[in-house]
Amino acid sequence: MLLARVIEAYWRSMRRSWIAEAVPSVAQPVILMAVFAGLLARQVSEHVSDWGAPATFGYAQYAAIGIACSSGVLAGAMEATHSAYSGFRFNEKFKTIVTTPVSARVLALGLLSVAFIESAALTAALLLLATPVLAGSGLVWLLPFMLVSGLACTAVSAALCAIIALHHKTPQILNITGRVALFPLMLFSATYFPSTVLPGWLRYLPDAFPLIHANVTLRALYAGHWRVLPVNLAVLVAWSVVGGSAMIWAFGRELHR
Amino acid sequence: MSTAVPTNLSLSWQLVRRNILYQRKAWVAPVTSLAEPLFYLAAAVWGFSFILGQSPLREYADFAGPALLAATVMNGAIVECTNNVFYRWRLAKLYDSVICTAMSAEMIVLGDLIYGTIRGATYGAAFLLVLAPVAGIAAGPAIILLITMLPVAWMFSAIGLSIVAHVTHWRQLQLIQLAIFAMFLLADTFVSLSNFGPWANAAAHLLPLTYANTLSRTVAMQQWPDALLQLSLIIVISAAASALAIRSIARKMTE
Numbered sequence: 394m395l396l397a398r399v400i401e402a403y404w405r406s407m408r409r410s411w412i413a414e415a416v417p418s419v420a421q422p423v424i425l426m427a428v429f430a431g432l433l434a435r436q437v438s439e440h441v442s443d444w445g446a447p448a449t450f451g452y453a454q455y456a457a458i459g460i461a462c463s464s465g466v467l468a469g470a471m472e473a474t475h476s477a478y479s480g481f482r483f484n485e486k487f488k489t490i491v492t493t494p495v496s497a498r499v500l501a502l503g504l505l506s507v508a509f510i511e512s513a514a515l516t517a518a519l520l521l522l523a524t525p526v527l528a529g530s531g532l533v534w535l536l537p538f539m540l541v542s543g544l545a546c547t548a549v550s551a552a553l554c555a556i557i558a559l560h561h562k563t564p565q566i567l568n569i570t571g572r573v574a575l576f577p578l579m580l581f582s583a584t585y586f587p588s589t590v591l592p593g594w595l596r597y598l599p600d601a602f603p604l605i606h607a608n609v610t611l612r613a614l615y616a617g618h619w620r621v622l623p624v625n626l627a628v629l630v631a632w633s634v635v636g637g638s639a640m641i642w643a644f645g646r647e648l649h650r
Numbered sequence: 651m652s653t654a655v656p657t658n659l660s661l662s663w664q665l666v667r668r669n670i671l672y673q674r675k676a677w678v679a680p681v682t683s684l685a686e687p688l689f690y691l692a693a694a695v696w697g698f699s700f701i702l703g704q705s706p707l708r709e710y711a712d713f714a715g716p717a718l719l720a721a722t723v724m725n726g727a728i729v730e731c732t733n734n735v736f737y738r739w740r741l742a743k744l745y746d747s748v749i750c751t752a753m754s755a756e757m758i759v760l761g762d763l764i765y766g767t768i769r770g771a772t773y774g775a776a777f778l779l780v781l782a783p784v785a786g787i788a789a790g791p792a793i794i795l796l797i798t799m800l801p802v803a804w805m806f807s808a809i810g811l812s813i814v815a816h817v818t819h820w821r822q823l824q825l826i827q828l829a830i831f832a833m834f835l836l837a838d839t840f841v842s843l844s845n846f847g848p849w850a851n852a853a854a855h856l857l858p859l860t861y862a863n864t865l866s867r868t869v870a871m872q873q874w875p876d877a878l879l880q881l882s883l884i885i886v887i888s889a890a891a892s893a894l895a896i897r898s899i900a901r902k903m904t905e
Contacts, residue, residue, distance in 0.1 A: 417828045424832050432841040437701055452701060565678045572682040577689045586697035 395495055399503030400510075403476065418511075422464035422519055429585060430457040430526050450616060457526045458535070458615060459584035459608050461519040466543045466604060467579055469512025470550035471571070476504055478567055481647060491648045501644040505548060505637060512543035527615070535611055538626075542607030545629040548636030549603055550575070556643045583608045603632040661753045665761030666768070673769075680769070683729070684776050687722040691715060691777075695784060698840065715785040716866035717839040719795070720802055722777040724859055725830070727770030727803040731810030732826050735762050736817055745903060755900035763807050763892060770803025771796070787870050795869045798877070801884050802862045808891035809858060815898035838863045858887060 434453035480487040480500075491497055516539045520527070527535075557566055581591060582604040588596050599605040610625040673680065694714040702710055738744040745758055775796055782792045813826060836850075837859035843851050854860050865880035 417824055420828055421831060424835055428835045428841060432845045433698070433701075435845050436841070437703075565676070568679050568682050573685050576686060580689055580693050581697075585693065586701050590700040591696055 395499050396503055396506070399495060399499055400506050403503060403507040418464075418468050418515055419518060422460050422515075423522060425460045425464070426457055426519075426523060426526075429460065430454075430523075450612075453526050454615065455612065456585060457523045458611050461516060461523050462539055462542060462607050462611050463579045463582065463584045463604060464519060465512050465516030465539060466546035466607060467575060468515045469508040469543050469547035470575060472511050473504055473508035473547055473550060474570060474575075475567065476508070480504075487644075487648055497645040497648040498641050500648070501641045502637075505640060508547045509540075509544050512547055513540050516540070516543060535615060538611060538614055538622075539607070541626065541629050541633070542603070542611070545603040545632040545636065546607065548633045548640060550636075552636040552639035552643060556639065578602055578604055603629055658757070659760070662757045662761035662764060665748070665753070665758060666765045669761075669765045670768075680726075680773070683725065684722070684773060687718050687725070687777055688780060691718055691781065691784065694718070694840070711785050712870070713842070713867075714840055715781045716795070716870040717837075717863040719774055719777055719781055719799065720859065720862035720866040721834050721839055723770045723774040723799045723802045724806045724834075724862065725770075726773030727766045727806035728810040728830060730769045731762060731766040731807045732814045732817070733823055735811065735814050736820065736823060739814075739903075740818070741820070749903060755903040756896050758903070759811060759896045759899045762811060763804070763895065766807030766810065767800065767803040770806060771800050774799040774803065785870065791870060791872055795866065798865055798869050798881060801881060801888055802865065805858060805862070805884050805888040805891065808888050808895050811895035812891050812898060815895065815902055833857050833859045858884075861887070 430453045434451060434456060437452035480490075487497075487500060490500060517536060520536060520539070553570075557570065578599065581588060581595070582599040582602065584604075588599050588605060590596075606625045606628050610621055610629075613619075613621040691711070691714070695711045698714070699710040745755075748758055749755060778787075778792060778796055778799075781787065782789075787795065817823060817826070836854055837857040838854060839859070843854055843860075846854060861880050861883050865877060865884060868874075868877040868880060
């Protein structure tokens, strides 16, 4: 009950600026899809695949799936990042909220739920917009897995941000997180090209984060390679549990000290 | 109202000095802004070259690298002249105080125009330090490339100021960022205009970044007649946008 009230309160606050939030969130990935899955794909003659898996579709599908998945999960991550930082530092409303019956744990779970809902809604919208490129039965299996991916990435990034917010007092940390962490993560996590083409140790770096598992598994599911599902699903569920627990711990530590 | 450019540049320079001093304290945002084009360059060299099946890898970097240089200059100049000017003018109300001094609205705009140009060119210089060895640009063309990025920075500063004159709420800045992002991707940066249909190709030629990208590429490839043509176009656009910016902002500040 309290959790539902927290989600409702977040939602009310987001509604005030929905045009400024929603238009760029949808328009940016659509432009990316048009350029990479539409225009750049015309120049690519061969099929592209991840980790040496057999390539069964063209670059248009490769890029469309990567962009839809990454944009969806990163929208949730950014929502969690900004809301967490704003609640802790800009207006310190979290400190007021925990003086009511709403606990730090419920607050953390509420934020996670809102970010996840935003991520899921954007992912579904992008998949719908990508149907001219992603026609076929494989599309049906993408949405549920995208939801799990969104939850994992949102939980991890929200947890990291909440922990960073414990130690940094200025909003510049949001710039650094977005430009130096989330942006390269999206670029190099097999969104536009396989991570195997990266040189040396750099190719192993994205493996430490959940996004690459989401991208690779989604493409495998689209192509009908079910064997990859159990391992990657387990990895993403583990990330969700670890990220969610870390977020609850960080919220509790900051708000009850 | 007079819209003539003031002749007393020393007062405008005071504003430039103030912005430089302020920026020294807030250095994190500009430094992290530079990381973004460098990541794109890395993606072009390692990733998109592979996707396009080009060997050696430098081939695609030669195409995308100079365009990324122009886009970096654009970002530095336009972010300064939209977001930061909006903050100083509308939120911090700095210009309400400045205009009570000997400085006129035209001098304020001129100061911001100069500072935006300096910031854009500085971003370009930093990016060029990485690009030149990656794309194999020799020292001579690299220096000329840097000089030609000054009018590019001027053009985007002027365009940014012309737009920010009509911005009344910070949420509108997000839409400007979206427009810049679309221009970045659709202006011959990663994908050659030859892949565009006739209408999309014509639309791409309405984007100022297309001319900046072409200028950057032609200088890097030492195609001087084409470079001069693009440079002339950019100077004409810059002059027109500067006149518009001075007129629009001066009117809004004094009304």
